Amino acid sequence: MQLNPHQIWRDIQAIRSAQPLIHNITNFVVMNTTANALLAIGASPAMVHATEEVEEFVSISQALVVNIGTLDANFVGGMELAMKQAHKLNKPIVFDPVGVGATSYRNKVSTQLIQAIPPSVIRGNASEIMALAGLDAQTKGVDSIYGSEAALNAAYFLSKKYNSTVVISGATDFIIYQDNMVSTANGHPLMSKVTGMGCTATALIGAFVAINPNYFEAAAHAMAVMGISGEIAAEKNPYPGSLQVNFLDTLYKLTGDDILYRLQVTS
Ligand SMILES: Nc1ncnc2c1ncn2[C@@H]1O[C@H](COP(=O)(O)OP(=O)(O)O)[C@@H](O)[C@H]1O
Ligand SMILES: Cc1ncsc1CCOP(=O)(O)O
Ligand SMILES: [Mg+2]
Secondary structure, three states: OOOOHHHHHHHHHHHHHHOOEEEEEOOOOOHHHHHHHHHHHOOEEEEOOOOOOHHHHHHHOOEEEEEOOOOOHHHHHHHHHHHHHHHHOOOOEEEEOOOEOOEHHHHHHHHHHHHHOOOOEEEEEHHHHHHHOOOOOOOEOOEOOOOHHHHHHHHHHHHHHHOOEEEEEOOOEEEEEOOEEEEEOOOOHHHHHOOOHHHHHHHHHHHHHHHOOOHHHHHHHHHHHHHHHHHHHHHHOOOHHHHHHHHHHHHHOOOHHHHHHHOOEOO
16 A cells, blocks of 8 residues: 555545544543544544443444553453444444553453454554564563564564554554555654553544545554654654643644655655
């Protein structure tokens, strides 16, 4: 696949016009952050995890985002029900294996969830993608200790095993489906100094898969938008607190020219 800036812009316009409802089962750290990012790109977020209501909520949503960041048994119950319902109704599912590799509980739950219902897209950092593939990878809690290149083989393996698009984020973002790969080099190192940037990437993928049924392309478009918005925001004011605010403002007013002039495709 060739990344085309005009098609990225087309997807942004589609999100802004359709305002798809994105159902998020996500962690307590980033609920506010990712809801605001989804609003800024033009989507309509809701954070809903109770077992009593997730199935009904999936039915009215255009995509489901499942993020295991602050996992407990209640969350797991909601995730299982929501993923089953999304699968039944043919709605896209995006999965974020936050902190996989850090504890056996995270490893076990993630594998059970994606084996039962393979997600449309899996997005994690290198440590998470390697651990999810079953490698004995090191991690520092929710942060990776490897560059994204280190997880390439693991991502190809996962993509084939689950027929999912797999995204490895980092200084270079790799988007992989089966034997196909695209990579982008946008973004800024300061993004890793703000909590929830990876979760935000995952949530934005949710908005793109809601309006683009080519999930490989949609995930690549979301990562390009994430990186371009992050670097514009970091250039405005290179401090973490400002980055959070400027990132939202940049997403909100991102233009076709921003994409055209800044997109850095590396393969
Ligand atoms: N060194 C870097 N240079 C450029 N962009 C980066 C860098 N580190 C992370 N990013 C960007 O920050 C976002 C979050 O990625 P990452 O930090 O890998 O996720 P996580 O928070 O899950 O560990 C992605 O959009 C990624 O491209
Ligand atoms: C700090 C933290 N602890 C549990 S979830 C979470 C947020 C992680 O977000 P991200 O992976 O996007 O930095
Ligand atoms: Mg993460």
